[in-house]
Amino acid sequence: MRKLDLNQFITLIAEPQKTQLLSASDWEILLWILDTARLEAWLFAQIKQHNMSCKLPATVASRFTSATIYAERQQQQVRFECQTIASLLAEKQIEPLFLKGAAYVISSQFYSAGRVCSDIDALVQHNDLETSERHLKMNMWLSQEVDDYDDKYYREYAHEIPPMMQSERGTVLDLHHNLFLPVSGRAPNISQFWALRTRNENGLSTLKPAAALVHSMIHLLMNEEVTYGLRDCLDMQSIIDTHNSESFWLEVSTLVVDNDFTHEYQLLLLLLDSLFGRETVKQQIYAQQITADTKTRFWLWCYRKAVMPDHPQLCNPYAGVARAAVYCRGHSQKMPLATLLKHSTVKLYKAARKALVGEADKE
Amino acid sequence: MPFKPLPASQSYALLEWGLNWCLATGHFNHLLLHAAVLVKDGQAILFPAMPGSGKSTLTTWLGLNGWNVYSDEMAVIDPDTGTVQPMYRPICLKNQSIDLVRQWSPDATLTPVCHDTAKGSVVHFKAHTWQAFASFSPARIVGVVFPKYDASVSEPNVYIVDKLQTFESFYTNAFNYHVLGQASFDILTKVVNQIQGFEVHYSSLDFMSDFLTDELLS
Numbered sequence: 001m002r003k004l005d006l007n008q009f010i011t012l013i014a015e016p017q018k019t020q021l022l023s024a025s026d027w028e029i030l031l032w033i034l035d036t037a038r039l040e041a042w043l044f045a046q047i048k049q050h051n052m053s054c055k056l057p058a059t060v061a062s063r064f065t066s067a068t069i070y071a072e073r074q075q076q077q078v079r080f081e082c083q084t085i086a087s088l089l090a091e092k093q094i095e096p097l098f099l100k101g102a103a104y105v106i107s108s109q110f111y112s113a114g115r116v117c118s119d120i121d122a123l124v125q126h127n128d129l130e131t132s133e134r135h136l137k138m139n140m141w142l143s144q145e146v147d148d149y150d151d152k153y154y155r156e157y158a159h160e161i162p163p164m165m166q167s168e169r170g171t172v173l174d175l176h177h178n179l180f181l182p183v184s185g186r187a188p189n190i191s192q193f194w195a196l197r198t199r200n201e202n203g204l205s206t207l208k209p210a211a212a213l214v215h216s217m218i219h220l221l222m223n224e225e226v227t228y229g230l231r232d233c234l235d236m237q238s239i240i241d242t243h244n245s246e247s248f249w250l251e252v253s254t255l256v257v258d259n260d261f262t263h264e265y266q267l268l269l270l271l272l273d274s275l276f277g278r279e280t281v282k283q284q285i286y287a288q289q290i291t292a293d294t295k296t297r298f299w300l301w302c303y304r305k306a307v308m309p310d311h312p313q314l315c316n317p318y319a320g321v322a323r324a325a326v327y328c329r330g331h332s333q334k335m336p337l338a339t340l341l342k343h344s345t346v347k348l349y350k351a352a353r354k355a356l357v358g359e360a361d362k363e
Numbered sequence: 364m365p366f367k368p369l370p371a372s373q374s375y376a377l378l379e380w381g382l383n384w385c386l387a388t389g390h391f392n393h394l395l396l397h398a399a400v401l402v403k404d405g406q407a408i409l410f411p412a413m414p415g416s417g418k419s420t421l422t423t424w425l426g427l428n429g430w431n432v433y434s435d436e437m438a439v440i441d442p443d444t445g446t447v448q449p450m451y452r453p454i455c456l457k458n459q460s461i462d463l464v465r466q467w468s469p470d471a472t473l474t475p476v477c478h479d480t481a482k483g484s485v486v487h488f489k490a491h492t493w494q495a496f497a498s499f500s501p502a503r504i505v506g507v508v509f510p511k512y513d514a515s516v517s518e519p520n521v522y523i524v525d526k527l528q529t530f531e532s533f534y535t536n537a538f539n540y541h542v543l544g545q546a547s548f549d550i551l552t553k554v555v556n557q558i559q560g561f562e563v564h565y566s567s568l569d570f571m572s573d574f575l576t577d578e579l580l581s
Binding site: 073 | 543
């Protein structure tokens with residue numbers, strides 16, 4: 001099986017204009033890998049920005065057009081759903097703050113061409129969580145079925161409630177009250193993030209770019225799940241490139257220092273530099289005199305491999321090891337060791353029971 | 364994982380279902396309807412039908428009797444022109460249809476019978492050579508027929524299907540209407556307004572060929 005070299009893939013993502021040198025067979029591999037990473041429409045948007053779309057082979061252009069139709073339709077739906085959610089919660093005087101992909105789509109502060117979302121993430125004040133959930137349930141948003149343990153996990157440990165789904169349209173909403181699990185002891189001071197929100201021209205609230213960057217960083221580097229990590233890295237690089245200014249970096253630094261994410265922040269800048277090599281990031285690494293110690297170099301190696309699309313035609317040696325390391329690191333950061341052991345034991349027991357006797361009957 | 368692993372003997376069937384799945388879930392340049400498409404004199408008739416309605420048997424018979432089989436499974440509609448494009452795939456025949464086709468055309472190109480699939484015993488029938496298929500061009504849709512084979516019917520029953528029902532049927536049978544959104548609505552409205560629709564309960568394939576030619580082809 002022909003494979004695309006990891007460095008070549010990263011170069012194509014960092015410098016899309018180099019795609020014009022690709023052979024037909026390389027294009028085929030690249031498209032499969034991009035599909036896995038949900039980045040087809042994103043790359044097409046980049047190629048169009050460089051006025052290179054007319055040079056694409058017809059079959060490649062067809063695939064890109066199809067992916068773009070899907071992305072644009074999904075963005076239309078995200079805008080509609082965010083308006084619907086905000087209107088519903090406004091009936092209870094609750095303001096939702098839209099996060100990550102949904103925020104990039106609904107706010108002109110962010111670049112979102114070709115961005116595909118998995119679901120809608122929204123933040124509400126902890127005091128408003130119960131009312132929000134109840135009111136959404138009254139209006140066709142149903143909680144996805146989870147067992148008693150998982151329900152308890154969400155409500156006691158996590159920073160969000162079980163996912164809700166719009167019963168007619170199937171849209172999934174993750175309703176948060178913080179940006180990271182309170183049980184971890186690393187949850188940020190959420191009021192500081194609320195203070196950095198902005199009301200967009202469409203009336204919907206999102207985090208300001210500096211806070212959005214820090215949230216995306218927490219999401220990528222504090223969790224065990226990095227399936228769409230490359231997309232997250234591109235989001236963050238885009239925020240940096242768009243908002244690169246003294247005041248932006250000051251807001252970022254303040255949030256990072258106040259919430260004790262300095263190590264993650266340094267790791268993020270080194271990771272973005274190793275992936276995309278942009279001046280905007282290099283300047284910060286230089287200005288803040290960031291250097292990588294052995295531990296940081298290890299995690300940099302892991303994340304550089306782990307965030308890459310998990311596709312057999314991408315030559316990414318030891319990616320499994322890197323993903324396993326990131327998986328363990330994510331879990332170890334999400335909860336204290338005693339809680340993690342208890343949680344893992346329950347999860348293992350449930351998995352073993354399911355393997356042996358199948359799923360319990362639903363009542 | 365969209366499909367569970369199947370025995371090697373079912374690989375042709377799995378390949379066909381897999382290719383259909385790839386198109387249905389990942390191709391948004393065209394509006395895709397679950398329907399057979401038969402073309403004569405550059406005019407296309409769509410056959411959306413429920414499983415068990417005899418659609419594939421009818422498609423094969425028409426393919427053996429002068430019609431061009433653009434697809435047995437999926438109508439690929441251009442959202443700009445409303446024309447339907449050919450899709451080069453074999454026809455999937457099931458159970459009793461297999462022997463019927465062997466009787467109609469002893470020289471027909473068929474894959475070996477694949478038993479015990481989710482649809483029973485299946486074979487794939489090559490309706491056209493690649494050279495013949497390559498000469499097909501996009502065709503204007505002139506009609507839609509909802510066929511229902513019923514051996515107990517001595518005389519065929521023909522019902523007119525109004526435009527609202529036709530639109531509803533297209534919408535129900537569309538794989539990607541929800542993704543194309545407004546473009547889907549616009550093109551289906553245009554197509555529905557320019558075609559005739561019938562539901563036909565029949566027991567004679569000769570009748571169907573005559574009916575299609577007389578009522579739908581100009």
